[in-house]
Amino acid sequence: MNAHVAALPAASFEAGPAVVVSNLLRSYGSRVVIEKLNLRIERGEFVALLGESGCGKTTLLRALASLDAIQGGRIVAPRRPAVVFQEHRLLPWDNLWRNVSLGLQVPDARERAAEALTEVGLGDRLDDWPRNLSGGQSQRVALARALVQQPELLLLDEPFAALDALTRIRMHELVRELVANHQPGVLLVTHDVDEAIALADRILVMRNGAIAFEHRAVRGGSATISRADLLRELGVVSHSPTS
Amino acid sequence: MSNMELSGIGRTAIAANSGRSSQGSDTAGARAVSKAKLGARGLQLLSWLAPVAVVIIWEWLAQAGWLSPHVLPAPSKVIRTAFKLATTGTLLNDLGVSLLRAVSGFVIGTAVGATLGILVGFSRIAEAAIDRSVQMIRAIPFLAVLPLVIVWLGVGETQKIFLVALGVTFPIYINTVLGIRQVDPKLLELGRVQGLSSLQLIRRIILPGALPSILTGVRYALATAWLALVVAETIGAQSGIGFLAMDAREFLRTDVIVLTIVIYALIGVAADGIARFLERRLLAWHPNYGAAR
Ligand SMILES: Nc1ncnc2c1ncn2[C@@H]1O[C@H](COP(=O)(O)OP(=O)(O)OP(=O)(O)O)[C@@H](O)[C@H]1O
Numbered sequence: 001m002n003a004h005v006a007a008l009p010a011a012s013f014e015a016g017p018a019v020v021v022s023n024l025l026r027s028y029g030s031r032v033v034i035e036k037l038n039l040r041i042e043r044g045e046f047v048a049l050l051g052e053s054g055c056g057k058t059t060l061l062r063a064l065a066s067l068d069a070i071q072g073g074r075i076v077a078p079r080r081p082a083v084v085f086q087e088h089r090l091l092p093w094d095n096l097w098r099n100v101s102l103g104l105q106v107p108d109a110r111e112r113a114a115e116a117l118t119e120v121g122l123g124d125r126l127d128d129w130p131r132n133l134s135g136g137q138s139q140r141v142a143l144a145r146a147l148v149q150q151p152e153l154l155l156l157d158e159p160f161a162a163l164d165a166l167t168r169i170r171m172h173e174l175v176r177e178l179v180a181n182h183q184p185g186v187l188l189v190t191h192d193v194d195e196a197i198a199l200a201d202r203i204l205v206m207r208n209g210a211i212a213f214e215h216r217a218v219r220g221g222s223a224t225i226s227r228a229d230l231l232r233e234l235g236v237v238s239h240s241p242t243s
Numbered sequence: 244m245s246n247m248e249l250s251g252i253g254r255t256a257i258a259a260n261s262g263r264s265s266q267g268s269d270t271a272g273a274r275a276v277s278k279a280k281l282g283a284r285g286l287q288l289l290s291w292l293a294p295v296a297v298v299i300i301w302e303w304l305a306q307a308g309w310l311s312p313h314v315l316p317a318p319s320k321v322i323r324t325a326f327k328l329a330t331t332g333t334l335l336n337d338l339g340v341s342l343l344r345a346v347s348g349f350v351i352g353t354a355v356g357a358t359l360g361i362l363v364g365f366s367r368i369a370e371a372a373i374d375r376s377v378q379m380i381r382a383i384p385f386l387a388v389l390p391l392v393i394v395w396l397g398v399g400e401t402q403k404i405f406l407v408a409l410g411v412t413f414p415i416y417i418n419t420v421l422g423i424r425q426v427d428p429k430l431l432e433l434g435r436v437q438g439l440s441s442l443q444l445i446r447r448i449i450l451p452g453a454l455p456s457i458l459t460g461v462r463y464a465l466a467t468a469w470l471a472l473v474v475a476e477t478i479g480a481q482s483g484i485g486f487l488a489m490d491a492r493e494f495l496r497t498d499v500i501v502l503t504i505v506i507y508a509l510i511g512v513a514a515d516g517i518a519r520f521l522e523r524r525l526l527a528w529h530p531n532y533g534a535a536r
């Protein structure tokens with residue numbers, strides 16, 4: 001599985017930006033949540049977004065997905081991004097391939113869905129119902145549904161938060177592999193510092209409505225920042241000797 | 244009698260359903276499942292015991308002469324009457340007429356109720372314009388308007404179909420609105436993320452999400468349609484099962500009257516069976532309805 005990641009060419013971000021955000025303003029009524037936020041994600045780049053609870057990560061992601069209106073600034077994305085939410089949001093009345101091909105406007109939707117499901121290891125469950133899946137399997141279907149759209153930008157809002165530790169590690173490997181194959185720009189919102197370090201090319205910390213900290217990994221490798229440094233950025237004082 | 248039979252059937256349906264859903268969710272304990280299945284079958288047999296016993300005792304009382312045929316004819320006599328009326332009389336014709344009234348009224352009522360329900364479910368403007376009026380009309384027990392309906396429409400076919408349609412409209416309307424409103428907003432949002440058009444959103448997410456509620460409405464509507472049919476046919480009908488009953492009353496033919504009651508009961512059971520079949524087919528994905536896979 002890791003072979004794919006290793007095989008990833010070092011300079012693979014040349015295809016142009018997946019999204020450019022400039023001077024974003026987002027408020028709920030008089031409560032300003034995002035202010036003067038700038039962000040650029042290249043295609044093929046994996047960005048993890050950390051930040052304490054309530055700092056506006058989901059708000060940013062929803063704005064990028066144009067699920068909510070913005071009050072100022074600009075978001076430029078070449079195409080509609082794909083989103084994986086914290087809950088799988090599978091349609092219980094559709095079998096897996098119909099779920100995966102939801103919104104796909106092609107004649108060979110079933111074949112495409114089958115390919116995507118095979119990629120996430122569920123190629124033998126095309127006609128099965130979502131209710132017969134485990135939490136991890138459901139989230140894999142949600143990933144397949146996002147990737148089958150061949151997005152240039154993939155938005156992930158804590159997609160693994162509800163999974164057990166072991167399943168989460170498996171999902172990390174899968175996501176790394178899928179992203180390497182499809183090369184979308186990725187914005188992963190997460191609370192898990194280790195997840196960010198393991199997956200991201202770039203780690204952002206959001207604070208006071210904007211990006212307050214940025215750490216870029218050596219290209220093609222994973223993040224080199226220490227856990228304790230990141231936790232300090234997140235406002236957690238750590239005395240753990242493991243770092 | 245017909246009531247007892249019906250409630251008995253309802254109960255077994257619930258028992259069978261719960262057995263099925265536990266079979267669906269419980270994959271670990273296979274032995275517990277087969278035990279529950281056996282229990283369900285036993286309970287189903289048990290539930291038929293009382294109705295069958297009542298019929299046997301009834302027959303026996305009638306044969307022994309303790310039950311005057313003018314009060315209650317023996318079940319065997321009712322069956323003989325059924326055969327006689329079916330072969331030489333107008334029973335099949337009357338049955339056809341009654342079913343046609345029920346089906347026409349049901350189709351019209353469903354069309355009206357579903358159309359209004361969809362409008363109100365989707366549009367706040369339509370809700371403001373329509374919902375209060377519908378709710379006010381609904382507050383009237385629909386049978387209370389019968390005298391007025393007779394003044395307007397006489398006692399012909401139109402009156403009967405109208406009454407059935409009226410009874411059907413409201414349960415369909417209410418459950419359609421409710422179903423549409425209850426569709427998970429997170430799934431609607433997903434639809435937008437996946438780039439569905441409004442029409443696709445309705446077809447792929449809103450209608451399937453509302454379907455369980457709509458089918459519940461259909462089941463309620465079947466019950467009211469059937470009640471409306473009985474009432475409508477009892478008044479000034481020239482044909483139909485209700486006419487048969489009123490005609491028989493004049494000649495104190497209790498065997499025919501009991502026969503019509505049984506036929507109404509059978510129509511009710513059949514309608515309920517159709518509704519349940521629809522639920523099983525259309526809601527196969529739903530853990531509470533669909534067969535376990
Ligand atoms: N619909 C809403 N109306 C009003 N305020 C909202 C709404 N949604 C979010 N907020 C507020 O916006 C702020 C940011 O919320 P958001 O959900 O983006 O946080 P988050 O960083 O995703 O937090 P978490 O890590 O807990 O998911 C919070 O203060 C929240 O109370």
Ligand SMILES: [Mg+2]
Pocket residue numbers: 057058059
């Ligand atoms: Mg959030």
